[in-house]
Every structure is written in structure tokens, then in C-alpha cells.
Amino acid sequence: MSVLIVGSTALDSIKTPKAENPRLLGGSASHAAIAASFFGPVKLVGVVGKDFPKRYIQLYQKHGIDLKGLQIQEGKTFHWSGEYELNMNNRRTLLTELGVFEKFTPHLPDVHKNSPFVLLANIAPALQHHVLDQMRRPKFVIADTMDLWLNIALEDLVRLLKRVDAFVLNDSEAHQLTKEDNVFAALRKIHQLGPKYVIIKKGSHGSVLSSPRGFFLCPAYPLHKVLDPTGAGDSFVGGLVGYLAHTKGNVDRNIRRAMIHGSVVASFCCEGFGVTRTTKVSAKDIDRRVRELEALVRF
């Protein structure tokens, strides 16, 4: 079954204590779509400007990503820049040039409206609503967000939670949303806002799922060296929804394995700048790390 992914498509300029890489392929939808593409067909909806490099279009195409929903508009592509501290965890935004992203309205081509699996990757909640308004009864909708929307669009976000099956956020966002320091208390409060599945990401400490079948603690793959964690969260949720869409059986049964697959794809993302490492991964590489993670948590 196909996956529809709507989110940001960007050029990212990333600074770490050791390196600087300008104008990489970035954006929540780019990372998520590439991650999901390892498991089956993906449709991407986003917007770029006329300055968007052709080689990035070719990279999407190499991953079999359907670009009928990618708008190419007069103007500049969304440009985001961030800098990491020595610990490669704390990040500050240096620059956000919205360009064509400022007036982005996601229009779904008619053939996309029947997609059974939908990932509302990180964009303004009002745009995430607009996507759902166009869909015809999707089977499973998962949404991601960021602290910015909790600050400036909380009402829209809370309304969105009543319309999605699953919601993914990181631990600091969960704290901001619920005022709870305890992850399990936060999970309970977020369920009360609507979603059946809630996943709280804890960076290199993995993630926690709360679902009708109870909790699941998903490990992060143990990496010795992180080059650039930008997009790891997007890769996690992209891998997760890609795996779910292309695996027989229901979501309840498959979501734990889906998280493990998302975690593995996210680990590759951290090993290179932008999508440079992720785009070189093979199905065998993914399987190997999935087996390693399985061995790590079995007891």
C-alpha cells in the first residue's frame, strides 16, 4: 500500500564543531520520504523554488518517490540553517528563509487522495488539516510536529490530534504540551487529546510507544559517532510508516517492528550530513541492524 508524505522540502545548511555543509537536501518530507522508500512506493507533497538543484530531484527519483505532488514555484526554496554544539545534541537555528514555503498550500493530486497511509510530517498544523480535508478515508494517519507549532499554533495542533491515529513528538515537546516531566504521565495525557498511538522520541535513548496493547520501549541503534542528527526524527517516522504500509497484518500487530525499522533508518541518517548516508543504504544493511537491535534487547 502506498504512503503519502506531506511536509517541508528544504535546503539545509548545517554546521557542526568539525564541519560545515551548505545547501544539503533537507526538510521533514525529504528525510521521511527517503526513509519510507526502503519499504515500498512513496508519494511526496511539498514545494520548492526554481533554484532547487536538479540533482536533488534525481535523488528523489532514484528512490522511486512519486513527485506529482511536488510543486515547483517561481522563487526560492525554503532554506534552513542550524548549528550543533559539541555534544551533537543541542542545536540552534541560525537562519530560516521561508521563500516559496511561506505561501505553501498542499494540493493533493486526485490520485493521492485515496492513499491508505498518510504521514503529516512537520509543517504548520493548519496545513496538516488542509491535507486531511482533501483525503478520502485514509486507513492510518500519523502526524509529527515541532516546538514552533506548540508555541504559535497550539489550538490548531490540539484540534489535529482528534483527527489522527498516531502522534509522534520528542520528549521536550511532550513536556511542553502536557507540563508533565514523566514520560508515561505525558503519554497518558496525550492519549486523552485523541490519538490511539502516541510515540515520544528520546533521541539517542530511543523512543516509547503507548498503544492499546500497552507500552513498547524501542531502542536507538548504538552509534559510536554521530556526524549530523538533522532529520533523524523524520527518518524514524518515515521508516515507521513505510514499514507499516508495506507489511501484511494490522497496525497493532506491526507497530513495534515498524518502530525498530524506523530507529534503524534514523541511525543511518545520523552517520552522514543531510541524506548523504541514508541514500547509500541497502535493504541488507537495514536487516542487519534490525537483527542487531533484536539481539540487544532480548532477555
Ligand code: AMP
Ligand atoms: P529534525 O532534525 O527532525 O528536527 O528535522 C530537521 C528538518 O526540519 C530540517 O531538514 C529542516 O529543513 C526542517 N525544518 C526546520 N524548520 C522547519 C519548519 N519551521 N517547518 C518545517 N520544517 C522545518
